[in-house]
Amino acid sequence: MKALASTLLAAPGTVPELCVDLDAVAANTRLFRAATDADVMAVVKADGFGHGALDLARTALANGASWLGVTSVAEALPLRAAGLRAPVLSWLNPVDGDFASALAADVDLAIPGIEHLEAVCAAARATGRAARVHLHLDTGMARDGASPALWGRLCRAARRAERQGTFRVIGVMGHLACADLPGDPENSTGRTRFAWGLDVARASGLRPAQRHLAATAATLTDPRSHHTMVRIGAGLVGIDPSGTTSLQPGLRLTAPVVSIRRVRAGTGVGYGHTGITTTATRLALLSLGYADGLPRAASAGAEVLVAGRRCPVIGRISMDQTVVDLGPTGRAEPGDLATVFGPGDDGEPTVADWAGWANTIEHEIVTGIGARVRRTRIAKPLRSLS
Numbered sequence: 277m278k279a280l281a282s283t284l285l286a287a288p289g290t291v292p293e294l295c296v297d298l299d300a301v302a303a304n305t306r307l308f309r310a311a312t313d314a315d316v317m318a319v320v321k322a323d324g325f326g327h328g329a330l331d332l333a334r335t336a337l338a339n340g341a342s343w344l345g346v347t348s349v350a351e352a353l354p355l356r357a358a359g360l361r362a363p364v365l366s367w368l369n370p371v372d373g374d375f376a377s378a379l380a381a382d383v384d385l386a387i388p389g390i391e392h393l394e395a396v397c398a399a400a401r402a403t404g405r406a407a408r409v410h411l412h413l414d415t416g417m418a419r420d421g422a423s424p425a426l427w428g429r430l431c432r433a434a435r436r437a438e439r440q441g442t443f444r445v446i447g448v449m450g451h452l453a454c455a456d457l458p459g460d461p462e463n464s465t466g467r468t469r470f471a472w473g474l475d476v477a478r479a480s481g482l483r484p485a486q487r488h489l490a491a492t493a494a495t496l497t498d499p500r501s502h503h504t505m506v507r508i509g510a511g512l513v514g515i516d517p518s519g520t521t522s523l524q525p526g527l528r529l530t531a532p533v534v535s536i537r538r539v540r541a542g543t544g545v546g547y548g549h550t551g552i553t554t555t556a557t558r559l560a561l562l563s564l565g566y567a568d569g570l571p572r573a574a575s576a577g578a579e580v581l582v583a584g585r586r587c588p589v590i591g592r593i594s595m596d597q598t599v600v601d602l603g604p605t606g607r608a609e610p611g612d613l614a615t616v617f618g619p620g621d622d623g624e625p626t627v628a629d630w631a632g633w634a635n636t637i638e639h640e641i642v643t644g645i646g647a648r649v650r651r652t653r654i655a656k657p658l659r660s661l662s
């Protein structure tokens with residue numbers, strides 16, 4: 277497999293390519309499996325954080341995860357269509373979402389309010405399929421989930437629906453706003469709200485088997501947040517928002533050099549001539565731009581690895597093209613492979629570097645790689661290729 281991986285990376289590619297390292301995902305999943313006694317839900321939304329939802333789901337399930345989590349029903353159904361049988365939770369749908377299809381496919385649904393509860397009950401009655409739901413309490417995001425003021429009413433309505441027989445409360449969920457900052461007092465506030473929400477649910481007669489609050493950061497930093505299940509997305513793909521744990525990055529983005537040009541000192545490059553060469557130099561053109569996920573905001577600081585050397589991007593990253601300054605003695609030729617980001621072991625920039633240059637987070641970089649970029653995958657760690 278190492279030979280296969282080397283071939284994939286050494287052969288001059290003809291198109292930009294995103295190589296997904298599923299062994300990194302496997303190792304990360306095992307780390308989370310070992311970090312908690314709770315069940316591990318693999319969050320595979322946004323096409324598996326840009327790593328391929330099915331590949332991420334299968335790899336995580338094979339390495340200790342036992343649930344899958346996504347936002348919409350539309351993200352859940354392909355998992356079932358591909359034959360995955362693990363429980364799947366979909367937590368973000370409009371009130372007129374496709375609940376009938378979700379019930380038919382045995383997809384659990386999160387319920388953030390009475391309107392959703394009524395819509396899901398109606399779908400259950402219409403299809404004759406019992407709904408499996410997770411009541412969602414807003415534990416401090418002011419985003420999704422029922423506000424504490426409405427929580428008691430929601431729990432009582434859910435219990436009434438259970439008694440009617442087409443509705444089962446499988447879980448209660450919350451989400452922490454500041455888990456990436458383990459010392460932030462908002463974390464204990466969120467935990468306390470969640471504990472209160474569970475008490476209210478129990479007092480309403482509900483017996484949710486799954487109680488889940490923690491995502492990657494809280495799972496790594498605060499066992500008090502684990503309850504019966506943790507929901508892990510970023511961590512599976514090597515991103516630790518808390519910055520406490522070393523995880524394995526799972527992506528390498530490469531692009532062949534399309535052409536080389538020699539220019540004089542003082543040459544303006546790209547739109548607006550924001551980059552001007554300071555010496556006579558060689559410029560390499562890559563056929564990757566912001567439509568492919570290279571953030572335009574990173575233009576000023578970004579670098580890529582070409583022919584073993586870090587070279588700066590010069591001028592603005594445009595929609596389809598990026599120009600790299602090889603320097604006067606830079607030796608790359610058309611067809612050579614530039615590494616935009618990777619694990620970093622060979623000196624190439626990392627996803628974290630790109631996030632820093634673009635003043636964003638790693639999540640935005642990995643989920644932003646466009647559909648034009650060809651996807652490949654390897655099953656041996658990218659780290660071992662040097």
Ligand SMILES: Cc1ncc(COP(=O)(O)O)c(C=O)c1O
Nearest residue numbers: 319451491492507508509510511
């Ligand atoms: C409700 C919910 N749970 C879990 C996750 C996974 O979080 P993380 O990627 O930090 O593991 C997300 C992602 O944003 C989410 O929205």
